[in-house]
Amino acid sequence: xSWLFYGAGAVALLATARAVSCAHAVHALLYLITSLLALGLxxxxxGAPFAAALEVLVYAxxxxxxxxxxxxxxxxxxxxxxxxxxxxxxxxxxxPALLAALLLxxxxxxxxxxxxxxxxxxxxxxxxxxxxxxxxxxxxVELGSFLLLAGLVAAYHLGRRD
Numbered sequence: 001x002s003w004l005f006y007g008a009g010a011v012a013l014l015a016t017a018r019a020v021s022c023a024h025a026v027h028a029l030l031y032l033i034t035s036l037l038a039l040g041l042x043x044x045x046x047g048a049p050f051a052a053a054l055e056v057l058v059y060a061x062x063x064x065x066x067x068x069x070x071x072x073x074x075x076x077x078x079x080x081x082x083x084x085x086x087x088x089x090x091x092x093x094x095x096p097a098l099l100a101a102l103l104l105x106x107x108x109x110x111x112x113x114x115x116x117x118x119x120x121x122x123x124x125x126x127x128x129x130x131x132x133x134x135x136x137x138x139x140x141v142e143l144g145s146f147l148l149l150a151g152l153v154a155a156y157h158l159g160r161r162d
Contacts, residue, residue, distance in 0.1 A: 004041075004045045004106050004109065004110055005042060005045045005046065007102070007106050008038045008039075008041040008042045008045060008103060008106055009038070009042055011034070011038040011041075011099050011102055011106075012035050012038035012039050012042060014099060015032070015035035015038060015099050016031070016032070016035045018031040018095060019031035019032040019035060024087060025070070026092075027087070027096075029063065029067055030093070030095075030096040031095070031096055031099075032063060033060055033063060033096075034096045034100050034103070036055060036056065036059045036060045036063065037056060037060065037100065037103055038099070038103055039055055039059075040052040040053070040055040040056040040060075041106060041110075043055055044107075044110065045110060065148065065152075069151060069155045
């Protein structure tokens with residue numbers, strides 16, 4: 001399993017380097033999402049499936065929400081729409097697609113030839129795990145969701161055309 005860890009780590013490093021060095025925000029975002037997926041696979045290969053799921057859901061999801069906010073706030077004119085159509089050409093998707101295909105292959109190998117999962121007794125009960133995560137922090141989680149909702153509504157109203 002160490003080859004899976006190092007392979008996903010290499011993909012994460014390459015994708016992160018491309019995300020930092022890309023001139024266009026859309027391309028950088030694609031590489032950043034690939035990097036976050038690779039980090040999730042690294043955590044999965046280390047035996048932390050819950051942390052891997054949180055990595056993909058929270059970070060990749062939060063990045064996508066942030067991107068939606070930015071797109072809604074930018075005034076998209078005819079020139080921007082033409083440029084965006086040009087950026088959607090397949091040649092710009094080759095790099096992220098290649099790295100994502102490499103990650104998919106590694107994930108399939110992990111799922112098909114992985115050793116037996118740990119016994120159910122070794123895992124904490126889900127109710128206890130939920131109480132630890134959301135017990136004292138329930139109000140903070142709910143306030144954060146309301147802040148995201150308020151940001152979405154504000155971005156819509158600020159970005160719409162009259």
